[in-house]
Amino acid sequence: MFQAVERKQFAIAVSPKVFDAVTKRARDHGVSPTAMAKMLFEAAFAARVGQERGAPVSDTELDEQVTLVFACAGQGSLAAIAKATGVKPDLVERILKAWRGRK
Template sequence: MSFEAAERKQFGIAVSPKVYDSVAKRAREQGLSPTGLAKLLFEAGFAARIGQERDAPVDDTELDHQVTLVFACAGQGDIKAIAKATGVNMALVERILEAWRRKRPA
């Protein structure tokens, strides 16, 4: 099986200074750019909305788990929170994240 690079499209959105500052602060805390964090948040929200459209609505708790998983898959987040959301042992989560960090392109 081969994977081909998918064409990317870009959105341009404007947010209030308060929202931008909040996103930028959280992004810095996670070692991301504001755009990188906004992308993760958009993808989590989009996935939740598609679930609602497919008559598989999510409640707040499930949405919280989905958002946590998006960040976990991006290698972000607290090990304890990732373990709780995924049901995976904390030691294994730590080993997985470390392996991702080693393999992440420079």
């Protein structure tokens, strides 16, 4: 059975340069700037928690983790999603088309 999860909210301020960069990336991926910032935060937070638990993360590993978070959100190229998830590109394409068709 589905149970609603209580959500909490942060209010943060960033420089205009960071805001513009996040907004551009969000637009390029067809999501809101808030959704893009949330994905970036969650990816960075997951990587930091892993480091604190003694699972060192190299830059390459962090890049892969962030790519996987975006892949799970349907962001990125077919090739990047396929690489991050281990799913063949043709199947990734069919899945994304099905998900986008449901919106």
